Amino acid sequence: MACPAPARLAAAASGEDAFATAHAADCTRCATTIAEQRELVFAASGEDAITAAHAADLTQHAIGGHA
């Protein structure tokens, strides 16, 4: 299955594209992109370090879980 366009991954990182989110469950590359964007958004929006670290864990999980 073709990966969603970057715009849709951005929407998924904001929780606004269920299809791209579902796709990322089986795609390491898209899961990583979404997790990286969420990590940035958490940090930028002033969420605490724990939340940002959790987002980073999601990135690691996405990478580690499918490597």
Place this chain on the structure above:
Amino acid sequence: VKKGELVQLRPEARVEEMTDGGLVAACAAGDRTARALLFERHVDAIHRFVGRMRATDADALDDIVQGTFVRAFQSAGRFRGASARSWLYGIAANVVREHARKEIRRKRALSLVAEEPQHSASAGNALLLAKLPDAIASLSHDQRVVFVLVDLEGERGSDAAAALGIPEGTLWRRLHEARTTLRRALGGDS
């Protein structure tokens, strides 16, 4: 009730209880109380949005916020949206862009040289947060406005796209580009 006396069947809505849509309509009719209330309801959000768009320069920030509401009152008759705040964000984004252009022209004319802000080295998330305002300021206007609206202000994509008058797909593409640029600026890999 005497014969011939006008009877008000439905009391007028108190301006404090009006929805945003009603308030904007009253603003369009020139109601000063409605204008004051619309300002009061949204000034904090618009102030924060403009601050995030410009990062510095408190005087300019106040000018832009005031300019946003003046323009909103002037164009209130054309309001058709559901969210007054999203509508105000759209107006503020345009005022910020115009102000930035004027500022560039003014600085060129005066041959001013901006002093680069200095940052002390620190670790982890604190460093990222310290670098963030400059990184946001380095984005193009189109990228910055979508990042501030969606990621910092928490607007839904559909509302932000409507406020900016762009297709939702365009908004998400710009947001993807903005996040990618920011990750690079902040030391990320992508």
